[in-house]
Amino acid sequence: MTSPALSPDQAAAWDRIAELLSDSGIDLTEGWAAPREDEEGRVLAVTGKAGSGKTLLLAELVRALRGAGLDLVSGDWERKRGERRTLAVLAPTNKAASVLRNRGVPATTIHRILYTPVYDPEYEKLAEWLAGEGDRPEMEAMPEAAMDRAKRVYDETGSVPGALAAAGLRGSDFITGWKRRDSPLDIGFVDESSMLDDKQYEDLTEIFPTLVLFGDPAQLAPVNQSGRMVFDRFEGDDHMHLDRVHRQEADNPILDLAHALSDPQLDFYSFERMVEQAAARDERVQVSARVDSDLMARSPVLVWRNATRIRLIRAFRQAHGADDTHLLPGEPLICDGLELPLKHRKRRIDLEARGLIKGAQVVYLGPGRKPGFSKLHVVGAPEPEISVSSIVKIEHPDEEEPFLPFAARMGAAFLHGAAVTIHKAQGSQWEAVQVFGPDLEVAARTGRNEAGQALWKRLAYVAITRAVTRLVWVKRYALALPKQPLGTDDLKVAPAPLELTGEEETE
Numbered sequence: 001m002t003s004p005a006l007s008p009d010q011a012a013a014w015d016r017i018a019e020l021l022s023d024s025g026i027d028l029t030e031g032w033a034a035p036r037e038d039e040e041g042r043v044l045a046v047t048g049k050a051g052s053g054k055t056l057l058l059a060e061l062v063r064a065l066r067g068a069g070l071d072l073v074s075g076d077w078e079r080k081r082g083e084r085r086t087l088a089v090l091a092p093t094n095k096a097a098s099v100l101r102n103r104g105v106p107a108t109t110i111h112r113i114l115y116t117p118v119y120d121p122e123y124e125k126l127a128e129w130l131a132g133e134g135d136r137p138e139m140e141a142m143p144e145a146a147m148d149r150a151k152r153v154y155d156e157t158g159s160v161p162g163a164l165a166a167a168g169l170r171g172s173d174f175i176t177g178w179k180r181r182d183s184p185l186d187i188g189f190v191d192e193s194s195m196l197d198d199k200q201y202e203d204l205t206e207i208f209p210t211l212v213l214f215g216d217p218a219q220l221a222p223v224n225q226s227g228r229m230v231f232d233r234f235e236g237d238d239h240m241h242l243d244r245v246h247r248q249e250a251d252n253p254i255l256d257l258a259h260a261l262s263d264p265q266l267d268f269y270s271f272e273r274m275v276e277q278a279a280a281r282d283e284r285v286q287v288s289a290r291v292d293s294d295l296m297a298r299s300p301v302l303v304w305r306n307a308t309r310i311r312l313i314r315a316f317r318q319a320h321g322a323d324d325t326h327l328l329p330g331e332p333l334i335c336d337g338l339e340l341p342l343k344h345r346k347r348r349i350d351l352e353a354r355g356l357i358k359g360a361q362v363v364y365l366g367p368g369r370k371p372g373f374s375k376l377h378v379v380g381a382p383e384p385e386i387s388v389s390s391i392v393k394i395e396h397p398d399e400e401e402p403f404l405p406f407a408a409r410m411g412a413a414f415l416h417g418a419a420v421t422i423h424k425a426q427g428s429q430w431e432a433v434q435v436f437g438p439d440l441e442v443a444a445r446t447g448r449n450e451a452g453q454a455l456w457k458r459l460a461y462v463a464i465t466r467a468v469t470r471l472v473w474v475k476r477y478a479l480a481l482p483k484q485p486l487g488t489d490d491l492k493v494a495p496a497p498l499e500l501t502g503e504e505e506t507e
Contacts, residue, residue: 010057013046013240017061017212020044021187024210025066027086028061031459033068035083039184041205045193045213045231048242049262050465051255052212057242058189059105061212062089065187073185075112076120077127077160086186086306086448087209088113088485092195093289094357096427098380100191107156107191110200113207115178123164123174129165130154132209142167153383161352166383184209192427194219194229201230218262218461220426220450227451253282258464261457269445272437275473277437286472290480291434293319297332297486298363299430301474302463303419304439312419312436315479317394320486324394327364332417332487333376334424335360336441339413355381356412358387359428365488371409384491386428401413435460438477 006014018028020042027036048054065087066072071086089107100107107259116446119127126142128134146167154163164174187330188208190196192399193215196204204211213231231239245391257278261264266274278285291301303309322328337350337358355378356362365375368387377384389411393402419436440463444455450458464471 002437004238006057007053007242009240009242013057013242014061017044017046017236020210020212021065024187025311026187028064028068031068031070033065033070033085036085036186036209041211043205043211043213043234043238045215045234045239046242047215047217047239049216049218050258050461051252052242053098054216054242055103055105055191058089058100058191058214059103061189062087062105070187072106072158073108073113074106074158075108075116076162077131077324078116080317088185089187090173090188090190090192091192091199092205093192093359093427093429095359096192096195098360099427099429102380105191109279110190110204113185113261114181114203116170117175118177118179119159122175126150126164126174127160130160141173146325149280171473181207186210188212190214192216193231195427196230197222198230216456218453220256220423220458220462222357223423228449233453235369253278253285254464254467257471260465261461266457272441272475279473283471286470288406288434288472288474288480289476290474290478291436291474293479293482294484295432295434295472296483297330298326299432299434300332300417300420300425301434301436302422302425302466304422304443304459305422307397308436308439309421310398310489312479313395314397316418317416319479319482324405326405327374327392328486329364329366330488331364333362333364333392333414333507334417334420335362336393336413336415339410350397351386351388351412355384356386358412359424362414363488363491365491372411377488390414412422419495422459425466426462429466429468431468432470432472433463433465434472434474436476444472 019030023038023042027033034389046054064504070085070087073086089100089105090113091100091107091112094109094111097107097109122139125134125137126139129136137145150163150167153166154160159164161171185207186209188204188211190204190211191214194217202259215229215231217229221229257275260274261271275285276287279287291312293316301312303312317331320328322331335356335358351357356376358423363377363379363415365377367373368375372389373384373387374392375387375389378386389408391407391413392413393413393415394403395415434501440456440460445458446455446456447454
């Protein structure tokens with residue numbers, strides 16, 4: 001197999017990774033893999049700022065390794081490997097993993113690799129058939145039409161739980177439990193490794209004898225790492241750095257602004273003038289005196305301070321006439337986790353298989369058929385409409401406890417999604433992003449630094465690079481009134497929602 005056309009620094013990183021893989025019996029040039037003969041640990045870091053081609057390099061390496069015969073480990077269901085070599089593409093959060101999947105790179109979370117599901121033997125045969133490794137089983141519990149539907153979804157997504165959920169099954173139907181992985185895997189690629197903490201890194205090195213970390217040194221480090229990232233420990237040939245070469249030909253003004261932040265002489269006010277100059281030249285950058293409340297309905301405004309986030313959300317809801325007793329159809333929410341007892345841990349698969357994972361963006365459609373349930377549209381999910389027992393938290397300025405317009409005793413917890421902190425947004429991307437400039441000005445005035453760089457610059461870099469096609473820089477603490485009411489007409493709604501996580505089922 002010939003290596004793809006890469007830039008010089010990407011080619012150097014490719015050669016170094018190929019050398020690392022060769023030590024474990026994988027030949028990228030010829031496209032074959034021998035059985036692994038040792039479990040000696042090998043770790044390599046590949047870093048670069050936005051636009052440097054890390055994801056392109058990662059995608060090409062995944063393509064080459066699959067061509068060499070490696071099986072992908074997804075965390076959903078594992079094939080019986082024998083001596084077959086495997087590859088897992090990981091990210092620290094569900095948000096970061098979904099960004100990779102949207103770019104065609106199959107990825108899962110670190111947690112889903114650390115904890116693996118145990119399948120009922122009957123459904124294990126069904127999973128083998130879906131994956132093309134067994135004959136079609138005969139199952140009384142699964143009508144032929146449901147099996148056909150499961151197969152279609154599996155062929156589209158590669159997810160066994162997602163396919164079975166599309167056929168109308170709950171995780172508790174086919175998952176008998178969860179277990180901590182007790183055997184090592186093989187090759188691991190980790191994206192967004194700037195978000196890793198030391199404990200996650202140690203867990204990964206115990207599982208993967210060959211590990212390659214991909215990360216952006218200009219992003220925000222985990223809060224408990226004192227500004228240090230795990231790949232800072234690597235040097236020499238074990239730390240390959242990519243310079244900015246890719247996506248530059250598109251003359252992307254958003255990336256131009258992001259990379260301008262590396263200038264140590266640049267202050268906040270000079271940078272804001274730079275944003276204004278970019279907006280005068282290119283419509284992909286805009287400067288606004290107010291937050292666009294219509295854009296907030298589908299793409300959150302990014303802020304530094306939590307107090308700012310809460311006040312903007314309150315202003316958004318008031319502008320649309322919402323009160324604390326109910327939600328309006330069309331209001332955005334963000335999943336804040338699953339509040340289920342440990343004994344019901346396997347039921348999490350019901351929600352995760354449908355895309356309702358921590359950090360997932362959802363849109364409120366209306367009340368469910370049962371008390372405490374909400375009908376939701378899960379953004380980006382193959383079958384987006386679900387009905388789920390919900391705990392919705394509406395936070396108020398200067399009040400410690402959030403108001404709960406309605407809440408089940410257990411289920412999926414949600415925060416409002418019209419605004420999020422830049423820290424929470426790391427790993428996510430949206431087509432259009434509003435960055436709240438007044439918060440970054442406050443961060444600049446504090447004079448705080450993180451790992452040798454002004455904190456406001458790191459915040460601005462992360463916020464700006466969340467935008468795919470349009471960046472809106474907001475200059476004042478104000479909210480524009482909505483031009484249209486909230487609604488759900490822009491959403492593709494499935495005809496029959498699936499009821500999930502009912503209290504009568506989880507007690």
